[in-house]
Amino acid sequence: MAAQVFAYIVHKNGVADDTALELVSAARNIFPDTSPTAIVTGSGTDLDGVCNDLAASFGEVWKFDHEALAYPNAEAIRKLLMAVLPADAVVLFPHDTFGMDLAPGLSIKLNSVFVSDAAGFEGLDGNNLKVIRQEYSGQVSTHLMADISAGAVINVRPGIFQPDESRSAGGQVVDKSSKIGDLSVGRRFLEVVEAEAGDVDITKEDILVSVGRGIEDQDNIEIAEELAEAVGGVVSCSRPIVDAKWLEKPRQVGTSGQTVKPKVYMALGISGSFQHMGGIKGNPYIIAVNKNLKAPIFQIADVGVVEDLLDFVPVLTEKIQEGK
Amino acid sequence: MEILVCVKRVPDTAENEIEVNRDGSDIERDDLVYSVNEWDNYAVEEAIQIVDKVGGAVTVVSLGDEDSEEIVRREMAMGANNGILVSDDAFEGSDGKGVAAILKTVAEKGSYDLILTGAQADDGAGQIGGMLAAMLDLPYASVVNSIEVVSDSQLKVGREIEGGNQELNEIGLPCVLSIQTGINEPRYVGIRGIRKVASVDIPIWGAADLGLDASNVGQSAAGVKRVDYFVPEFGEGAEILEGSDEEIAEKLIDLLKAKGGIK
Ligand SMILES: Cc1cc2nc3c(=O)[nH]c(=O)nc-3n(C[C@H](O)[C@H](O)[C@H](O)COP(=O)(O)OP(=O)(O)OC[C@H]3O[C@@H](n4cnc5c(N)ncnc54)[C@H](O)[C@@H]3O)c2cc1C
Ligand SMILES: Nc1ncnc2c1ncn2[C@@H]1O[C@H](COP(=O)(O)O)[C@@H](O)[C@H]1O
Numbered sequence: 001m002a003a004q005v006f007a008y009i010v011h012k013n014g015v016a017d018d019t020a021l022e023l024v025s026a027a028r029n030i031f032p033d034t035s036p037t038a039i040v041t042g043s044g045t046d047l048d049g050v051c052n053d054l055a056a057s058f059g060e061v062w063k064f065d066h067e068a069l070a071y072p073n074a075e076a077i078r079k080l081l082m083a084v085l086p087a088d089a090v091v092l093f094p095h096d097t098f099g100m101d102l103a104p105g106l107s108i109k110l111n112s113v114f115v116s117d118a119a120g121f122e123g124l125d126g127n128n129l130k131v132i133r134q135e136y137s138g139q140v141s142t143h144l145m146a147d148i149s150a151g152a153v154i155n156v157r158p159g160i161f162q163p164d165e166s167r168s169a170g171g172q173v174v175d176k177s178s179k180i181g182d183l184s185v186g187r188r189f190l191e192v193v194e195a196e197a198g199d200v201d202i203t204k205e206d207i208l209v210s211v212g213r214g215i216e217d218q219d220n221i222e223i224a225e226e227l228a229e230a231v232g233g234v235v236s237c238s239r240p241i242v243d244a245k246w247l248e249k250p251r252q253v254g255t256s257g258q259t260v261k262p263k264v265y266m267a268l269g270i271s272g273s274f275q276h277m278g279g280i281k282g283n284p285y286i287i288a289v290n291k292n293l294k295a296p297i298f299q300i301a302d303v304g305v306v307e308d309l310l311d312f313v314p315v316l317t318e319k320i321q322e323g324k
Numbered sequence: 325m326e327i328l329v330c331v332k333r334v335p336d337t338a339e340n341e342i343e344v345n346r347d348g349s350d351i352e353r354d355d356l357v358y359s360v361n362e363w364d365n366y367a368v369e370e371a372i373q374i375v376d377k378v379g380g381a382v383t384v385v386s387l388g389d390e391d392s393e394e395i396v397r398r399e400m401a402m403g404a405n406n407g408i409l410v411s412d413d414a415f416e417g418s419d420g421k422g423v424a425a426i427l428k429t430v431a432e433k434g435s436y437d438l439i440l441t442g443a444q445a446d447d448g449a450g451q452i453g454g455m456l457a458a459m460l461d462l463p464y465a466s467v468v469n470s471i472e473v474v475s476d477s478q479l480k481v482g483r484e485i486e487g488g489n490q491e492l493n494e495i496g497l498p499c500v501l502s503i504q505t506g507i508n509e510p511r512y513v514g515i516r517g518i519r520k521v522a523s524v525d526i527p528i529w530g531a532a533d534l535g536l537d538a539s540n541v542g543q544s545a546a547g548v549k550r551v552d553y554f555v556p557e558f559g560e561g562a563e564i565l566e567g568s569d570e571e572i573a574e575k576l577i578d579l580l581k582a583k584g585g586i587k
Contacts, residue, residue: 073493075463097485100443100502101466104420104454113547114420116449130551135447136335139342140351143551150547186463186496190480195488207585213338231580232587243506249488256467256504257488264585271337285583287576288562292341294555297562303579304562305572316573320586323577 003151005036006091008081009054010072010098014046016054019094019156021163024057026092026156028164029121030129035059035169036092041077043070051173057163058171065177071192074102075185082109084179088151095155096255103153112151115144119157124148137273138296157274158255198250200234206263207233210253211241212276214269214290214309218246223313224268230320236260238270254279268309272297289313325380325473325497327371328436330427330456331364331399333392334446348552360395363442365402367503369510370471371440372403378473380437381405385430387415387423396526401517402510412530417543424455426541429534431460438479439500443467453502463495467504 007023009016020038027036038058040051043065051061062084068076085091091106093099095117107114119141120132127149134141146152202208209228215221221235228235235251242252253260254276261282268289270276277300280286288301289309298304305312335342339357360368371382383406384399386392396407408430415426431439439457443466444450450466457464469490470482476497483491484504495501531538539545565572580586 074466097467097483100450101454101464101483104451105458105464108421108424108455108458114451114455115548116420116451132556133448135553136342136351137337137448139337140344140553141556142553145549145551147547186499187465188494190492190494192485193482193490193492195490207587231585233585239505245509252488255486256484259487264580264583266585285579285585286562287579287585293564294341294343298564299556299561301562303576304564305576306564307569307572312569312572315569316576319570319573319577320580 003031003088003090003148004086005031005034006039006085006089007036007058008091008093008099009038009040009050010094010096011040011042011046011050014049016050017094019096019158020054021057021165022158022161023092023094023156025161025164026118026121029161030090030124035171037062039081040064041066041069041072041080043067055171055173056168059169060171061173062176063173064180065175066180066183068183071189072098073185073187073189074098075187076183078102078106078109079183079185080180081106083181084176085110088112088149090148090152090154093153093155094158096158099155103155107153110151110153112153113146113148115146115152115154117157118154119160134296137271139271139294159274159278196250198248200250202234202236202251202253203258203260205234205260207231208236208253208260208262208264209233209266209268210236210238210270211268212238212270213240215241216269216310218244220310221246223310223317227266227313227317227320230317233264233266238276267297267301268313270297271295272300325374325378325437326435327375327380327382327438327440328431328434329364329367329371329382329384329399329404329440330442330452331368331384331386331395332361332442332445333358333386333388333395334361337446344553344555348554351553358391358395360398361442361445363444363503363505365399365510366505366507367440367442368399368402368404369508370503371438373508374438374471374473383408383434383436385410385427387411387426393526397521397524398513398518400521400524401513407524407526409526409528410534411528412538414531414538414542417546417549418541419546419548420449420451420455422541422546424452424459426534426536427452427456428459429536430529431456433534437497439498441500441502443502443504450502453500457500460500463499464501465493465495465499466502468501469504469507471501471507
């Protein structure tokens with residue numbers, strides 16, 4: 001089947017997000033010969049730069065330029081997409097907070113299947129697309145069969161599909177702005193409030209001692225602080241620790257927290273969800289301490305310790321102190 | 325304000341090691357500890373706080389087998405006014421659209437100003453809220469981490485976006501919101517609270533009660549079907565250090581020194 005494949009491009013300050021080229025690779029994992037069409041919405045001159053940069057990698061780049069699209073309001077963009085997409089389109093989004101906002105509802109309006117957070121594709125059997133996903137925070141994987149005969153909306157996990165820069169598509173930018181109809185919706189964007197800075201800047205640290213839910217109790221944070229002090233690093237954490245208010249938000253590593261690039265990352269009682277790992281860049285040396293050998297962090301880490309961190313970490317700290 | 329909150333009973337990933345069963349048809353369900361989906365608990369707390377401020381009532385609904393009654397009751401012990409269990413063999417095997425279609429009929433049986441879901445549940449899909457909103461033709465906002473009631477017809481909501489930044493929006497009522505963790509601090513539910521609601525009646529609604537044609541939901545109607553569960557074979561994975569705690573610590577210190585992990 002030869003469905004037309006579209007990729008929605010997230011961009012900021014005139015630069016396309018890394019996921020743009022990842023979606024091209026994802027599309028080719030589904031249909032090996034496809035040259036997907038990029039959909040770029042926005043307003044003003046920034047938009048042209050984004051579109052021109054993408055032309056080399058996409059069969060076509062559809063540009064939608066409108067004042068009301070200056071900030072990507074998912075509700076308005078959904079309305080736009082409903083009007084311009086062909087009936088059996090296969091539409092890819094990155095599985096980020098924008099894709100989560102827009103894609104599930106779009107699949108209802110387009111009357112096509114929705115696949116969330118796809119982590120791999122294993123080919124088409126007729127109209128059935130075989131998809132790999134993870135469940136239970138990555139502890140197990142599943143295969144899904146999605147019937148894409150009436151099209152599909154697919155959210156693709158960021159960071160999985162590597163961009164393939166060797167294949168140039170040599171596409172062109174097509175200004176589709178005249179196709180923009182009514183964009184009025186029940187939700188109005190007001191402003192973005194930037195995250196507050198904290199007392200330490202974990203993004204600048206070489207050694208991070210990071211704690212997750214496995215730390216079990218606020219009082220145990222001390223264990224991590226002592227280790228951090230012994231190695232000359234700083235304590236960071238996963239999201240549940242911030243939700244519980246045990247540490248401040250600026251210490252949170254992950255897609256909805258900070259992006260860090262240390263030399264060494266110690267993950268203590270962290271399962272390794274993709275939203276957490278998404279905040280770790282620069283390929284650091286990762287040490288995982290977790291009592292569950294099945295925790296996905298052990299697939300990503302360089303070295304692992306399968307122990308109760310409450311027992312093991314104090315021993316480690318003591319040995320380091322002794323050696324000094 | 326009349327608020328409907330959708331809650332799901334899930335295996336608690338903080339309490340369980342989830343394993344694939346022998347033939348890969350399911351996870352190993354013996355001895356699993358279940359609880360209310362983490363995100364949904366925040367949603368119920370938020371609904372209760374809104375009603376405390378502006379009046380109204382909170383209704384929680386869960387779609388699942390009879391065991392889901394326990395989490396409906398738990399959320400009522402927290403302070404939700406009404407609970408509904410939606411259960412029918414015909415619903416089994418529903419995909420996201422099926423679940424949303426069933427919850428839609430529940431929403432339409434009442435008259436709700438606000439419908440809340442969690443941002444995501446155990447299968448990490450994060451899809452039901454957006455689907456439900458689209459089916460009901462209501463405005464939607466996902467990953468909401470603040471709600472301010474502006475008037476009878478409007479909310480100001482914050483969405484937590486990348487980098488921990490917050491996107492502020494005005495949204496008209498009625499609407500559907502998916503709630504992100506950390507929006508509040510869910511209250512503790514003690515034995516006394518549970519006891520107080522131990523004997524309240526929780527209605528069970530099936531396909532007939534909801535006027536649903538069973539052929540539109542469940543396994544046969546699903547466009548997305550789960551084939552199996554498996555444990556992926558990754559690359560090498562981590563080198564697991566063995567020995568006593570002391571021995572492991574020694575090895576780790578050598579590695580830390582080599583990698584610049586000790587200053
Ligand atoms: C839109 C969105 C954005 C998100 N953004 C982020 C983000 O920026 N950062 C982030 O971290 N998360 C984020 N999350 C949440 C993410 O999905 C996970 O829920 C979270 O990362 C899990 O944190 P955790 O690993 O600490 O907890 P869990 O997944 O509960 O893992 C705890 C681990 O500790 C282990 N453990 C328990 N006790 C012990 C012990 N005594 N000793 C050793 N090990 C032990 C367990 O085996 C388990 O593996 C986001 C979610 C959404 C929906
Ligand atoms: N079976 C269910 N019963 C009630 N609510 C559900 C059910 N499944 C999902 N939801 C709601 O939809 C949210 C998102 O779930 P999901 O889209 O499955 O990740 C959950 O946090 C719940 O609020």
